[in-house]
Amino acid sequence: MLVKTAGLVLRETRVGEADKLLCVLTPTDGKITVKARGALRKGSRTGSATQLFAFSEMALFQGKSQYTLNEASAVELFFPLRERVESMALAAYVCEVLELLSDADSGMEELLRLGLNTLYALSEQTAAEELIKAAFELRVAALAGYAPEAEGACTACGAAEDLYFSPAEGAVFCRLHLPGDRGAVYLRGGAAEAMNYVLSCDARRIFSFRLGEEGMRAFSVAAERYLLSALGRGFRTLDYYHKIQSATEY
Numbered sequence: 001m002l003v004k005t006a007g008l009v010l011r012e013t014r015v016g017e018a019d020k021l022l023c024v025l026t027p028t029d030g031k032i033t034v035k036a037r038g039a040l041r042k043g044s045r046t047g048s049a050t051q052l053f054a055f056s057e058m059a060l061f062q063g064k065s066q067y068t069l070n071e072a073s074a075v076e077l078f079f080p081l082r083e084r085v086e087s088m089a090l091a092a093y094v095c096e097v098l099e100l101l102s103d104a105d106s107g108m109e110e111l112l113r114l115g116l117n118t119l120y121a122l123s124e125q126t127a128a129e130e131l132i133k134a135a136f137e138l139r140v141a142a143l144a145g146y147a148p149e150a151e152g153a154c155t156a157c158g159a160a161e162d163l164y165f166s167p168a169e170g171a172v173f174c175r176l177h178l179p180g181d182r183g184a185v186y187l188r189g190g191a192a193e194a195m196n197y198v199l200s201c202d203a204r205r206i207f208s209f210r211l212g213e214e215g216m217r218a219f220s221v222a223a224e225r226y227l228l229s230a231l232g233r234g235f236r237t238l239d240y241y242h243k244i245q246s247a248t249e250y
Contacts, residue, residue, distance in 0.1 A: 093237040134223035146230040150195040167225040189215025
């Protein structure tokens with residue numbers, strides 16, 4: 001059966017001399033595996049449309065365990081990502097998270113939209129990379145069913161000042177009610193408001209805010225620690241991203 005769909009390439013794996021195996025996130029069928037025959041051959045008509053980060057229109061033959069690519073045309077390649085090593089590393093992290101949290105045989109339209117918006121923001125540098133990364137981490141956690149309690153006030157008493165975020169508890173607390181979480185982050189400089197905004201705003205506006213240096217640092221640390229805590233694991237692409245960051249600081 002021939003199936004037509006749009007999809008974002010989250011991962012590509014070389015198979016033999018000329019073929020690729022793709023992990024593709026689609027809006028209606030979720031995460032699917034696609035065999036792209038001959039995509040690595042010079043002059044292949046599907047080469048660009050099947051590369052990592054490509055959002056493409058695809059015509060697929062559906063098999064028992066995977067799809068086989070018949071035709072593909074690129075809609076968006078996010079080419080500027082490939083011009084900056086930090087942006088490319090961060091985009092790879094975004095795709096690894098999306099692959100983990102997406103399901104097969106179910107609608108993933110919101111998750112796909114978040115992924116595309118994030119890659120676009122990174123590609124076009126519509127906001128600071130640190131802000132884009134943190135906003136993505138919080139929003140993707142919420143879409144996966146791990147939304148933290150971060151409404152800008154202490155979960156225990158409702159206090160709105162001197163707030164901390166506990167990644168282990170997934171909630172905001174004042175100093176008085178803060179549990180013994182060594183990873184807790186002091187939400188200075190508007191970080192508490194930023195967390196609440198990202199979790200509650202329209203999906204098209206999640207990167208439409210700015211923070212000062214202190215607030216951005218707190219927001220960034222809180223978001224990353226929370227996603228890793230909620231999922232109970234790390235990501236090799238995130239480790240690589242931080243390695244690149246450390247190298248460029250010197």
